[in-house]
Amino acid sequence: xxxxxxxxxxxxLSSGWFLENAWLIPIIPAISFALIIFFxxxxxxxxxxxxxxxxLGALVLSAGAAYQWIQRVNGAEEGAxxxxxxxxxxxxQNDGVSLGIGQHVDGLTVTILIVVAxxxxxxxxxxxxxxxxxxxxxxxxxxxxxxxxxMLNMVVAENMIQLILGWEIMGLCSFMLIGHWWEEGANxxxxxxxxxxxxxxxxGLLTGTAVLYFAANEWTTKTLGVSxxxxxxLSSWALxxxxxSAAITVGAVALFIAAIGKSGQFPLHTWLPDAMAGPTxxxxxxxxxTMVVAGVFLVARVYPVFFEGLNILGSGxxxxxxxxxxxxxxxxxxAFVQTDIKKVLAYSTVSQLGYMMMGLGAGAWLPAVFHIxxxxxxxxxxxxxxxxxxxxxxxxxxxxxxxxxxxxxxxPITFTTWIISTLALCGVFPFSGFFSKDEIIDNVGYxxxxxxxxxxxxxxxLTAAYMTRATYLTxxxxxxxxxxxxxxxxxxxxxxxSHDDDAHDSHDTHGxxxxxxxxPHESGWLITAPLxxxxxLALSSGFLNAVPFxxxxxxxxxxxxxxxxxxxxxxxxxxxxxxxEARVTAIEAGYEKSDCGTKTPVDxxxxxxxxxxxxxxxxxxxxxxxxxxxxxxxxxxxCVQLYGRKNKKLVGLTERNxxxxxGYKFLLNKYYxxxxxxNVIVRAIAHPxxxxxxxxxxxxxxxxxxxxxxxxxxxxxxxxxNVDQKLVDxxxxxxxxxxxxxxxxLQPVQSGKVNMYGALLFGSAAIGALILVIINT
Amino acid sequence: MLxxxxxxxxxxxxxxxxxxxxxxxxxxxxxxxxxxxxNSVNINLLAFSLRNGSVDGxxxxxxxxxxAAAEVGVGLAxxxxxxxxxxxxxxDELSExxx
Numbered sequence: 001x002x003x004x005x006x007x008x009x010x011x012x013l014s015s016g017w018f019l020e021n022a023w024l025i026p027i028i029p030a031i032s033f034a035l036i037i038f039f040x041x042x043x044x045x046x047x048x049x050x051x052x053x054x055x056l057g058a059l060v061l062s063a064g065a066a067y068q069w070i071q072r073v074n075g076a077e078e079g080a081x082x083x084x085x086x087x088x089x090x091x092x093q094n095d096g097v098s099l100g101i102g103q104h105v106d107g108l109t110v111t112i113l114i115v116v117a118x119x120x121x122x123x124x125x126x127x128x129x130x131x132x133x134x135x136x137x138x139x140x141x142x143x144x145x146x147x148x149x150x151m152l153n154m155v156v157a158e159n160m161i162q163l164i165l166g167w168e169i170m171g172l173c174s175f176m177l178i179g180h181w182w183e184e185g186a187n188x189x190x191x192x193x194x195x196x197x198x199x200x201x202x203x204g205l206l207t208g209t210a211v212l213y214f215a216a217n218e219w220t221t222k223t224l225g226v227s228x229x230x231x232x233x234l235s236s237w238a239l240x241x242x243x244x245s246a247a248i249t250v251g252a253v254a255l256f257i258a259a260i261g262k263s264g265q266f267p268l269h270t271w272l273p274d275a276m277a278g279p280t281x282x283x284x285x286x287x288x289x290t291m292v293v294a295g296v297f298l299v300a301r302v303y304p305v306f307f308e309g310l311n312i313l314g315s316g317x318x319x320x321x322x323x324x325x326x327x328x329x330x331x332x333x334x335a336f337v338q339t340d341i342k343k344v345l346a347y348s349t350v351s352q353l354g355y356m357m358m359g360l361g362a363g364a365w366l367p368a369v370f371h372i373x374x375x376x377x378x379x380x381x382x383x384x385x386x387x388x389x390x391x392x393x394x395x396x397x398x399x400x401x402x403x404x405x406x407x408x409x410x411x412p413i414t415f416t417t418w419i420i421s422t423l424a425l426c427g428v429f430p431f432s433g434f435f436s437k438d439e440i441i442d443n444v445g446y447x448x449x450x451x452x453x454x455x456x457x458x459x460x461x462l463t464a465a466y467m468t469r470a471t472y473l474t475x476x477x478x479x480x481x482x483x484x485x486x487x488x489x490x491x492x493x494x495x496x497x498s499h500d501d502d503a504h505d506s507h508d509t510h511g512x513x514x515x516x517x518x519x520p521h522e523s524g525w526l527i528t529a530p531l532x533x534x535x536x537l538a539l540s541s542g543f544l545n546a547v548p549f550x551x552x553x554x555x556x557x558x559x560x561x562x563x564x565x566x567x568x569x570x571x572x573x574x575x576x577x578x579x580x581e582a583r584v585t586a587i588e589a590g591y592e593k594s595d596c597g598t599k600t601p602v603d604x605x606x607x608x609x610x611x612x613x614x615x616x617x618x619x620x621x622x623x624x625x626x627x628x629x630x631x632x633x634x635x636x637x638x639c640v641q642l643y644g645r646k647n648k649k650l651v652g653l654t655e656r657n658x659x660x661x662x663g664y665k666f667l668l669n670k671y672y673x674x675x676x677x678x679n680v681i682v683r684a685i686a687h688p689x690x691x692x693x694x695x696x697x698x699x700x701x702x703x704x705x706x707x708x709x710x711x712x713x714x715x716x717x718x719x720x721x722n723v724d725q726k727l728v729d730x731x732x733x734x735x736x737x738x739x740x741x742x743x744x745x746l747q748p749v750q751s752g753k754v755n756m757y758g759a760l761l762f763g764s765a766a767i768g769a770l771i772l773v774i775i776n777t
Numbered sequence: 778m779l780x781x782x783x784x785x786x787x788x789x790x791x792x793x794x795x796x797x798x799x800x801x802x803x804x805x806x807x808x809x810x811x812x813x814x815x816n817s818v819n820i821n822l823l824a825f826s827l828r829n830g831s832v833d834g835x836x837x838x839x840x841x842x843x844x845a846a847a848e849v850g851v852g853l854a855x856x857x858x859x860x861x862x863x864x865x866x867x868x869d870e871l872s873e874x875x876x
Contacts, residue, residue, distance in 0.1 A: 094832050752872030758798040
């Protein structure tokens with residue numbers, strides 16, 4: 001087999017320094033984190049320079065790696081297997097078990113690396129202005145940098161343990177950053193909720209990793225010479241026909257539960273909207289564009305495990321596609337009843353994550369990854385736009401109904417970037433969301449999940465409608481509340497004290513007038529520059545994989561999607577017969593002919609399942625565009641009637657119509673999921689235990705104690721008279737006298753000085769050790 | 778032998794820790810010194826575990842780490858209470874226990 005492989009004409013894949021050393025990318029922010037923690041407060045810019053510099057460094061390295069990866073792909077034949085660049089060092093080993101740490105760089109890795117490094121850089125630059133003067137400025141940048149280190153580490157991870165390491169670092173940073181202004185109770189509660197909810201899912205991550213390790217380790221060690229934690233090992237193992245269906249299904253379901261928790265999928269999505277309590281840059285970086293796609297990334301990373309374990313593309317709906325579909329609709333519906341602009345965006349994020357999951361569940365791997373890519377740009381832009389509004393126009397309020405409205409005149413840059421990103425999110429041609437979201441919907445239908453294609457289209461309608469509502473409330477109509485120059489700061493001050501005080505100081509020192517005297521205005525360039533860059537990408541990034549324009553435009557597919565060729569374990573495409581004929585014919589026939597994923601490879605291994613790609617049809621695109629515009633127009637009409645002209649028929653409709661009122665209340669209470677978790681599940685577990693303990697305490701323990709008490713009292717009376725008075729007292733008195741004498745002589749030792757006690761302790765231990773040594777020798 | 782050097786490191790850390798416990802007046806510094814002592818023990822455990830090629834030492838070291846974490850939790854809580862009551866964490870001022 002080996003000889004056959006070497007005989008064929010091998011194209012040597014190009015590599016390069018950036019690809020070989022991609023493991024350095026997470027190291028840079030990790031070092032920078034240490035520098036910020038130790039020296040940040042003494043630096044002229046309070047540590048933020050370390051953060052920004054390290055993110056720019058990571059961005060340069062990521063861009064270099066991406067460039068060299070593209071070179072590597074372009075240098076090979078179309079559709080050929082492009083070996084990932086894998087490196088491992090031993091991290092821990094004992095008794096035959098060893099854990100590695102290293103890098104696994106392929107198309108997916110470099111894509112997400114670019115996204116994370118890029119958005120992190122922009123958000124840190126934005127935070128320079130947004131958080132200026134904050135009391136925990138240095139720590140904010142430290143956490144932000146540590147987060148980037150964790151996420152980048154997860155992305156380059158070579159094995160599941162390294163992935164978990166990055167995953168947990170992200171969870172920790174998410175907790176710290178949501179609770180950044182922990183002086184307000186609501187913020188620290190939101191931080192705890194986020195931490196515990198994702199933690200619930202993380203149980204699945206550990207369980208799944210362990211199950212897969214024990215199931216796969218033997219096969220991977222024998223065939224590939226890697227451990228059962230290795231991502232490449234797990235991918236090949238899943239497609240090899242070796243795994244028993246029970247083990248791989250359990251492993252896949254457990255890992256998917258982790259993805260549900262981290263990526264805010266139904267039913268564990270409840271933490272994500274509450275996580276908006278954190279500063280806006282945090283919402284923009286962690287809770288919309290990067291951290292929350294970690295779950296999606298996990299599924300995409302070890303996709304073969306899910307493909308085989310959950311029977312994707314098999315008959316009937318599978319777990320992933322169902323969860324994704326439910327998430328799209330319920331989150332989009334919730335976005336309608338929110339008055340907080342960030343919560344609208346949060347539910348929108350949940351809904352878009354649902355799209356990605358649904359795509360992965362339906363075999364649309366590439367569109368889902370592409371949607372991660374485009375979604376990161378436009379959603380980060382929307383969040384930063386919301387932050388820009390609250391920073392410069394609405395006195396740190398995010399309430400659309402109370403404090404915004406009519407801002408398009410005051411904030412032209414924010415308004416333009418917002419509109420571009422909204423159109424991208426809604427999926428209007430030619431903005432980026434059109435190319436990614438429509439691809440997902442299209443492929444879901446093409447793979448036979450017709451119900452979910454309709455769910456996707458309904459989601460597109462709802463997305464267009466709620467984004468139109470948010471845009472109307474924010475930028476159109478007449479200014480209200482803080483945006484109209486009302487200063488309800490005095491009464492609102494308590495709630496925002498932690499942030500407002502600092503903001504005031506900084507504004508004063510920077511020559512602005514006090515808040516009271518200046519109305520809404522455009523933000524500074526440190527805020528608008530990231531907005532403009534992100535909006536440009538929201539507009540243009542879709543052309544990276546513009547399916548409608550033909551095969552030549554599908555660059556991301558060429559660069560990122562792993563080839564489903566059967567390869568021999570050394571990583572060279574495996575050829576039957578040794579002449580390269582079989583491979584050539586496979587390429588000529590279009591490489592969508594591989595059997596990987598459907599049949600067990602006889603000789604050699606598969607690394608990726610063969611997926612289908614829907615051919616583009618303008619009729620389908622026209623249908624979804626029509627749906628989007630219908631959503632926008634109907635929502636616009638309702639908004640103008642409801643909020644603008646106060647149409648009597650619409651205002652207060654939910655109060656007059658019982659059915660609508662009930663639905664509104666149901667949504668307002670978030671489907672009562674929070675109530676279910678906190679009042680039913682937590683209580684169901686905690687209450688019976690407490691009640692049972694109380695009953696045992698009252699009836700059994702007290703009974704024993706009381707009974708013992710009365711009988712003891714009678715005995716005691718007798719003992720007192722005879723034993724105690726006569727016998728014991730005599731002994732006690734004499735021993736008391738002896739003790740007093742001894743105590744008097746030992747009194748100086750009890751100096752009350754703790755250090756001296758320590759010295760005595762260690763001194764006597766040393767003497768004891770000496771005696772032990774002498775006895776033993 | 779490599780184990781020697783581990784043991785030397787452990788011994789040095791231990792001595793530094795003992796010195797800190799005896800000499801330092803600041804309760805937090807004393808707690809940190811105790812941490813040093815515990816970790817010097819960990820180094821010994823790991824060194825012997827490496828030499829014998831068994832996981833036992835690693836496992837035990839993990840237990841020590843867990844216990845040390847708990848100890849610091851209790852210790853810091855005490856320091857906090859001390860601070861709250863007396864506005865100082867100097868151990869030399871704590872002599873109510875004098876007999």
